Amino acid sequence: MVFVFLMAGAMWVLGALLGAPYRLRWLMIGLLWAGVVLVHVALPEGAPLRLATGGSAAPWLLFGGFAMLAALYGQGVKRLRGRATKSEVPEQTGSFSETELERYARHIVLHDVGGPGQKALKNARVLVVGAGGLGAPALIYLGAAGVGTIGVIDDDVVDLSNLQRQVIHRDEDIGIPKVHSAAAAVVAQNPHVVVRPYQRRLTEEIAVELFADYDIILDGSDNFETRYLVNRAAVEAGKPLISGALAQWEGQISVFDPAHGAPCYQCIFPQAHEPGLAPSCAEAGVMGPLPGVIGAMMAGEAIKLITGAGVPLRGAMLIYDSLYAEARRIKLKPAPDCPVCADAQRGADAA
Numbered sequence: 001m002v003f004v005f006l007m008a009g010a011m012w013v014l015g016a017l018l019g020a021p022y023r024l025r026w027l028m029i030g031l032l033w034a035g036v037v038l039v040h041v042a043l044p045e046g047a048p049l050r051l052a053t054g055g056s057a058a059p060w061l062l063f064g065g066f067a068m069l070a071a072l073y074g075q076g077v078k079r080l081r082g083r084a085t086k087s088e089v090p091e092q093t094g095s096f097s098e099t100e101l102e103r104y105a106r107h108i109v110l111h112d113v114g115g116p117g118q119k120a121l122k123n124a125r126v127l128v129v130g131a132g133g134l135g136a137p138a139l140i141y142l143g144a145a146g147v148g149t150i151g152v153i154d155d156d157v158v159d160l161s162n163l164q165r166q167v168i169h170r171d172e173d174i175g176i177p178k179v180h181s182a183a184a185a186v187v188a189q190n191p192h193v194v195v196r197p198y199q200r201r202l203t204e205e206i207a208v209e210l211f212a213d214y215d216i217i218l219d220g221s222d223n224f225e226t227r228y229l230v231n232r233a234a235v236e237a238g239k240p241l242i243s244g245a246l247a248q249w250e251g252q253i254s255v256f257d258p259a260h261g262a263p264c265y266q267c268i269f270p271q272a273h274e275p276g277l278a279p280s281c282a283e284a285g286v287m288g289p290l291p292g293v294i295g296a297m298m299a300g301e302a303i304k305l306i307t308g309a310g311v312p313l314r315g316a317m318l319i320y321d322s323l324y325a326e327a328r329r330i331k332l333k334p335a336p337d338c339p340v341c342a343d344a345q346r347g348a349d350a351a
Contacts, residue, residue: 008032033064096122100192104146110309117307118146124306127151127214129202129230131178133286134220134244136168137295138302142218143186143193145303150186151214153198154178165288202226207233216302219243220295224272231256231265235341240314241265242301244294249287249323251294254332255301255313258344262314263334267341290322 011028039049040057096104096118107113107121124147128135131154142150158166158173158181166178173181179197186195198210202221211217211233219230219241227243234241240257243265256264297318304310320327334345 033067037061037064097192100146103190103192107145112309113303113307117309120306120308121146121303122148124216125149125151125214126216126218126302126306127153127211128218128220129226130154130220130222131166131168131182132156132162132220132222133165133246133291134295134298135218136166136182137292138218138220138244138299139182139186139195140168140189141296141299142302143190143195145299146190147193147302147306149194149196149214151196151198151210152179152182153200153202153210154182155199155201161282165286165291167292202229204229204233208236211237211239214239216305217241218298218302220298222246224269227265227269228272232340235264235344238344240305240312242298242305242313244298246286246291246294248284249290250319250321251290252317252319253294253297253301253313254317255305257312257314258334258341260314261334261345263332264338264341264344267335267338268317268332270335270338287322290320293320293322 008029011032036053037057039053043049101108104118107118108115110117126142126147126149128139128142128150131139131152135152135154139150139152154177156178158169158176158178160171160174162169162178163171163174168185169178169181170185177197177199179199183195183197186193200206202210207229217230217234217239219227221227221230227245231241231243234256235258238259240255240260241264242253242255244251244253254268256262256267258264301312304312315332316329317332318327318329334341336342336345338345
């Protein structure tokens with residue numbers, strides 16, 4: 001029996017030296033115990049191996065039984081401690097300092113926001129795709145509103161031509177990655193929020209995993225390839241997508257949320273426009289304050305989703321023509337055969 005215990009000790013020490021987890025080390029010892037019991041069951045009485053391991057299976061079975069009882073007792077104590085600890089730790093209440101209460105006073109007195117809504121904003125996590133024309137105002141207003149965690153992903157740097165409309169960046173930021181310029185501006189405006197800059201291009205490999213870490217996605221990208229990618233990832237992650245777009249004097253905004261019965265982006269735009277039919281801002285131009293209008297509205301939709309205030313633009317699109325100061329709202333319906341969100345639509349219908 002001493003030999004078996006020495007083997008068990010050697011296995012434990014070897015496992016520790018190799019960095020094996022506790023469960024694996026206990027499993028190895030359990031297999032050794034099972035092997036010893038099997039020896040006593042399979043070999044005839046008086047066999048040398050049986051004699052070397054105690055001569056009988058009875059003490060090993062008793063030992064195994066006591067070990068199992070001890071393990072079950074330990075697990076029970078661990079669960080009880082876990083429950084007690086969980087009950088002793090207060091839930092995250094989003095409590096505010098006196099400075100924050102004064103900062104957010106105009107929100108807190110709003111009937112549809114109030115203290116609970118402001119706490120929800122403090123605990124919310126919003127990701128903004130793009131720190132350009134639409135992302136700039138959205139980021140600064142999300143930060144000012146007190147959204148606790150704001151992510152921003154963009155691989156571009158600040159260019160002189162951006163400053164006509166991307167008001168979050170300054171002349172001295174030219175050449176700096178947009179995500180870092182934007183993050184500095186948001187924190188300078190409100191040091192009580194956390195901004196996570198991702199200086200990289202959004203790709204299929206990272207999109208779903210990144211989106212899963214946030215509650216709401218805002219898409220301020222300027223090309224169809226990224227918009228379709230953002231839409232696919234948002235649907236897969238089950239996150240509402242607030243999408244904005246610009247063209248010269250006109251902007252549009254909608255909340256794409258198939259999990260709540262609304263269409264996704266591809267339901268409305270099944271395929272990208274032919275090259276040249278939808279020129280970029282660099283090619284066709286854009287009126288400077290227009291991104292501010294649409295980007296601020298995107299932040300407003302996010303605040304509504306987080307606080308539960310009002311009626312978000314789910315299943316609807318708002319189109320704003322700044323040249324003629326006109327706005328119109330159109331209804332949107334999901335496409336039943338949409339290759340992206342058909343399953344999510346069925347889930348929403350079942351719910």
